Amino acid sequence: MILDALFFLIQAGLTLFFWAILIAAILSLLTGFGILDTRNRFVWALSDFFYRVTEPAMRPVRNRLPNFGNVDLSPLVVMLLVQACMLLVGAIRGYMIRGGLYF
Template identity: 30%
Template sequence: MRAVLDIILLILQLYWWVVLAMIIMSWLISFNVINTRNQFVASLWRILNQLTDPVLGPIRRMMPNFSGLDISPIILFIIIFFIQQIIGYYLYPAVIRAGI
């Protein structure tokens, strides 16, 4: 059971990095530092959006419009942090005590 919790924590941490990469890349595209006409940039952007849109989409629908400011990744970071804390403080010690 500890291995499953470790895998979940690892996946959450990796997803955190994917969302961070999407945020940084969106800034770079917005400020014309990188261009989506480049095939590598376009494919990387498409992959990052395909990985993050299924999770960020429902958050964006629930959030009010902040005049073009997208705070859904911040909400997602808070949710990921909350899940990691629940696993670290409540589930992991219970599994260790139970010897599972």
């Protein structure tokens, strides 16, 4: 019962982080193309929030990727890593259930 809650919280956190990365990438594209104006207080606050949430995970990836000009592939890489973590958590839960360690 406690492990169910723990695995649910881990999966929910990873899912929320995945969506935060996706929204941050979309906001970055929309502001880059001039569709959204960052002088608007709401747009700026929203962009700043998602930047602060996702930047600690994307900065190390961005530093290691080669420079592709204006194309930023770090959200894609981090989203793939988050998906891999979600699969790993599911596999660990499955192994614990099959091994009798899950109660």
